[in-house]
Amino acid sequence: MTRRAVVVGTGHYLPERVVENAEFEATLDTTDEWIRTRSGIERRHFAADGQNTSDLATKAAATALNDAGLAADDIDAIVLATSTADLTFPSAATMVQAALGMTRGFAFDVQAVCAGFVYALSNANALILSGQANRVLVIGAETFSRILDWNDRSTCVLFGDGAGALILEAQEHAGAVDDRGIHSTDLNSDGRHKDLLYVDGGVSTQNTGQLRMQGNQVFRHAVEKLAKTAHTALARANMSADDVDWIVPHQANIRIIQGTAKKMGLPMEKVVVTVQDHGNTSAASIPLALSVGKQRGQIKEGDLIVTEAIGGGLAWGAVVLRW
Template sequence: MPDAGAAIGRQTTSEARQIRAVLKGVGHYLPNRVVPNSEFEASLETSDEWIRSRSGIERRHFAAEGQTTADLASRAARAALADAGLEAAEIDALIVATSTPDLTFPSVATMVQAELGLTTGFAFDIQAVCAGFVFAMANADALIRAGTARRILVIGAETFSRILDFEDRATCVLFGDGAGAVVLEAEEGEGTSADRGILATDLHSDGRHRDILYVNGGTSTGTSGVLKMQGREVFRHAVEKLAATAHSALGKVGLTSADVAWIVPHQANSRIIEATAKKMGLGMDRVILTVQDHGNTSAASIPLALSVGASQGRFKSGDLVVMEAIGGGLAWGSVVLRW
């Protein structure tokens, strides 16, 4: 049997011109309240050294009372629009990746749509936990390729502080709140791996592992619940699956790790990030790392890291960027994008 991935790669690098979803702007927003590790020492048997050594996290941001996921998402969206030099009215669609919606329904995306003053187009949420932004980017890419939308705002936004058990030192010290956003726009490319924009995506899920990372609330319990995690199991799956999905996505367009300028991983744990980079044969000098300042912001972590990296001048035109994430479900995947 011929290798399907290789066939896709050959097709992508040799076929005629095609529409690409090109990144035009990035932006982010973090709540004002900064929570250093030391703040947990008064209520938990933990320390700054313990948290840093196991996660790499030094601080995180928590939303203020009354500050919602939609609020964070709207601020990040405005920042991305400004970076792209666009007005909200020029956007055709809006996708929000989140696991902490303000209400069961309507979607956060429609709330952001209203906040931005948009009365046309469409908006919806995607829930794939920490892999949500990758799944949202894959959906936006497909919509743009299909001609359904020309410009799409893709946002990752979370208020994870609202679903934490602050008596569980193994989980509550790991997460933070924030939002990041990108603007994608349709452009015609040559149909080769040298094109700008999203070149390939790779998505997976496996519901057999749902019990290692979940929230114990919802309509079945009548409560919002709190996050539960088997950290060791999550770590094992993350290192194995993140490197594999990145290699798979690169292979679809005939590329390898040697072609990668930057990895922008889900910012869950510095040890996971380091182990994944090592599996890909890449040094940490080619990884955007923000977990020390933000903690794990779930679906917001990749767009936050993208925005921070861009503001630091890390990316240059033509750089090959790989985004990879894994979250509850389990759900995982990657996006290969040329800056």
């Protein structure tokens, strides 16, 4: 028998405020058509004043717990992926732990920007495979609206706020390719490319900073690296692209999503796409897309899913899991 980390619950939360592309026309030299054409984004959600990343994460987590039919104290650990935590410390994960009423276990944050949820899933999987946890709540949550330069039309129109969550549970399976659960992960980073996507501030520089991105260079790296990491993860699981039911990618840009699917030899009909409604929600985008895909009836039990993401660092990776 093989111990697997199986998804038993999902949930997501989006702030109430919806910002259509047309809103930017009043303050920027841009149009709805320009934004749609270059990114595929039509709208995004922004957190309200006083609404923090941990608040969004808590709402998504509560929905996932309800979906799984579990209580907070049924969870052994929380792994929260975010680059926009409420405070320098403590972690947003411990704030979610308290807000849920979870009185046991442990919680910590993971920071790998847009690749954060893939990194969080990999860490959660390792906790389960090692026996340190039987149930792990994995969350991606961001309030990127707080770090945008509202005068930079090339970046501020791309990002949104939100949170998604799933619960992994240890289950014993036969060790076959049709087992439910995570089958493989692949993580990568290359710090030489820091200047392609970063925030020009931080704690030790004593400057909050704003997001900076060389979009064309990020695009060039993204398609190649995302397809490669997906193929690597599939090979580790003794599978190929032909076995994939759904790609659930980081929702950054429709052209990156289309380019990656093409490079993998898969049709867009096999890709869960939510970027038009959410924009780029960084570490929240994959769990948001998983939750929405399940809600839509696209993702069903037994489906083989590949999630892949790339973000600042550069950091990138993929996870292969059977739903």
